[in-house]
Amino acid sequence: MTEPFVHPYIPNTAPQSRAAMLAAVGAESVDEFYADIPESLRLRRLLDLPDALVAEQDLARHVRGLLAKNHSTQERLSFLGGGTYNHYVPAVVDEVIGRSEFLTAYAGEPYExxxxxxxxxxxxxxxxxxxxxxxxxVPTYDGYQAAATGLAMAGRITSRPRVLVVSDVLPAKLSKVTDYVRAHLTLEQLPTANGTADLAAVRAALGDDVAAVWVETPSATGAVEASLRELADAAHAAGAVLVVGTDPIGYGVLAPPALAGADIVTGDIQSLGLHQWFGGAHGGFIAVHDDPAFVMEMPSRLFGLETTDVPGEYGFGDVAYDRTSFAHREEGKEWVGTAAALWGIAAGVYLALMGPAGMAELGEVLLARTRYAQRALSAIEGVSLDDNAVHLREFTVTLPVPAAEIVAAGRAEGIEPGLIVGEHRLLVCVTEMTTQADIDRLAELIAQTTASAPRVTAPVREEQAK
Structure with missing residues (x-):
C-alpha cells in the first residue's frame, strides 16, 4: 500500500489533519467537501509541471519564455473588449500610485x-x-463582486428571493454573481428586445417575490439601456429595487442611472486609469443614495471626514464602522472582502485629471468612434449589426462566414478583430485608443476575408426574428 504523501511545509496534508478538518465541516470526504465544484472544472491528474530547475538563472529563463508568449495591445491592434478595456492611462496616474505611502491593495489603518x-x-x-x-x-475586489453584493443588499432590504436579469450580461459575470448569491437569491434571465430590456417581459415577470430588477448598461454587447426610467417605475411599483451594473467611462456625456431612478449602481473602475495588464487591474464600486436603509446594508468600507481633538482640524476615517464584518465578525450580514484600494486611488487621480470637461469629451469620442465602426463594418456585403440600440464602445455583428475565420485572418496580420460570441457573431470593441484608420483597417480585413471565402447563411437570432 502506498503511503500518503505529507508535504514537509504543509501540515494539513497529513491524514490525521485532513480527517480533523473534514470532521469540523461535517464532510465525509474531500470530494463531498467540493461537491459544488462542477466535474468539468476538476483536474483528475497531476499538475503538468516541468522538471525541477536547480539554478535561479534557469528559472528566470523559463519564466521569460512563458512571458514572451504574451502580446500586449501596444504590440497588436486590438478590438477586444468583454470586460477589460484598452483606455489611455495618463503618466501621472502611475506616478502617484507608485508612491510608497499608497502602494498597497489595502485601505490601511490610522496608525500607518x-x-x-x-x-x-x-x-x-x-x-x-x-x-x-x-x-x-472603497473599491471591492472587482466589478463582479460589486454586482453580487448589490443584489445581496437588495435581497436583504426587501426580504425577497428572486432577481430578474433583464439585459445581456457577460457570461463570466453572470456565473460569478450566481455563485455568490445562490444561497439566498434565484436569478431569472429574461429575453431582451433589440439589444435592450424587453419591458413587456419585465412587467409580466414582476411579482411580490422579486427583490431586484438587474440591468446592465452598457450591456455585455455595449447596448445603452433606453428604458431605465420605465424599469425603475415598474420595479418600484412591485416593491423591488432597481440594481444597475455599469461602466462609469461614459457618464461625462450619458445621463447616469441615478437620474432615471436606480437605487443601487455597481460596476468596475478598470476603465478609469487602470491598465489592462493581461487580465486587468479591476476594482468594483457600489453607489447608493443617502438613505440609511441602503447605506447600512453596504458591507464594504466607507471613508468620511472626522473631527479631531484639536479645534479646527479634521481627519479621515471609517463611516458607520459598526455595520461591517470587521465589527461583527462571523455575525456580519456580509463580509467586507478584499479591497482594491490602490485602484481606487488610481481612479481618483484619473477623474481629478480629466475633470467634467475631459470626461465629456471622452464620452463623445467613444460614442462617435463606436458609431463609425458600426457603419464601416455594416457597409460590408453580408455583414449586419445585431440590433439598432445606441452602443458605447462595443457592439456585435453577424458575419457571412464563421467568426473564427475572421479572427484567424486578423491574427495573421497582427490584429485581434474581436471576441467570438457565436459561430457567425463577433463582439467588436473600440476606445479612444482606436483611430479611424484602425477601424478602416479592420473593415478592410473583414471585407477581404468574407469576399474570398464561401458564403454560409448565418442563422437568424431569435430576438431578430421577433
Missing amino acids: DHGRFQALFQYQSLMAELLEMDVVN
Whole structure:
C-alpha cells in the first residue's frame, strides 16, 4: 500500500489533519467537501509541471519564455473588449500610485495611514459626483463582486428571493454573481428586445417575490439601456429595487442611472486609469443614495471626514464602522472582502485629471468612434449589426462566414478583430485608443476575408426574428 504523501511545509496534508478538518465541516470526504465544484472544472491528474530547475538563472529563463508568449495591445491592434478595456492611462496616474505611502491593495489603518484615507475619500467623492449618487464605497475586489453584493443588499432590504436579469450580461459575470448569491437569491434571465430590456417581459415577470430588477448598461454587447426610467417605475411599483451594473467611462456625456431612478449602481473602475495588464487591474464600486436603509446594508468600507481633538482640524476615517464584518465578525450580514484600494486611488487621480470637461469629451469620442465602426463594418456585403440600440464602445455583428475565420485572418496580420460570441457573431470593441484608420483597417480585413471565402447563411437570432 502506498503511503500518503505529507508535504514537509504543509501540515494539513497529513491524514490525521485532513480527517480533523473534514470532521469540523461535517464532510465525509474531500470530494463531498467540493461537491459544488462542477466535474468539468476538476483536474483528475497531476499538475503538468516541468522538471525541477536547480539554478535561479534557469528559472528566470523559463519564466521569460512563458512571458514572451504574451502580446500586449501596444504590440497588436486590438478590438477586444468583454470586460477589460484598452483606455489611455495618463503618466501621472502611475506616478502617484507608485508612491510608497499608497502602494498597497489595502485601505490601511490610522496608525500607518499617510494620506491614503484622504485619497480614497476624494475618490469616493469624485465617483459620487460622476454617478450623481451620494455614497460610494472603497473599491471591492472587482466589478463582479460589486454586482453580487448589490443584489445581496437588495435581497436583504426587501426580504425577497428572486432577481430578474433583464439585459445581456457577460457570461463570466453572470456565473460569478450566481455563485455568490445562490444561497439566498434565484436569478431569472429574461429575453431582451433589440439589444435592450424587453419591458413587456419585465412587467409580466414582476411579482411580490422579486427583490431586484438587474440591468446592465452598457450591456455585455455595449447596448445603452433606453428604458431605465420605465424599469425603475415598474420595479418600484412591485416593491423591488432597481440594481444597475455599469461602466462609469461614459457618464461625462450619458445621463447616469441615478437620474432615471436606480437605487443601487455597481460596476468596475478598470476603465478609469487602470491598465489592462493581461487580465486587468479591476476594482468594483457600489453607489447608493443617502438613505440609511441602503447605506447600512453596504458591507464594504466607507471613508468620511472626522473631527479631531484639536479645534479646527479634521481627519479621515471609517463611516458607520459598526455595520461591517470587521465589527461583527462571523455575525456580519456580509463580509467586507478584499479591497482594491490602490485602484481606487488610481481612479481618483484619473477623474481629478480629466475633470467634467475631459470626461465629456471622452464620452463623445467613444460614442462617435463606436458609431463609425458600426457603419464601416455594416457597409460590408453580408455583414449586419445585431440590433439598432445606441452602443458605447462595443457592439456585435453577424458575419457571412464563421467568426473564427475572421479572427484567424486578423491574427495573421497582427490584429485581434474581436471576441467570438457565436459561430457567425463577433463582439467588436473600440476606445479612444482606436483611430479611424484602425477601424478602416479592420473593415478592410473583414471585407477581404468574407469576399474570398464561401458564403454560409448565418442563422437568424431569435430576438431578430421577433
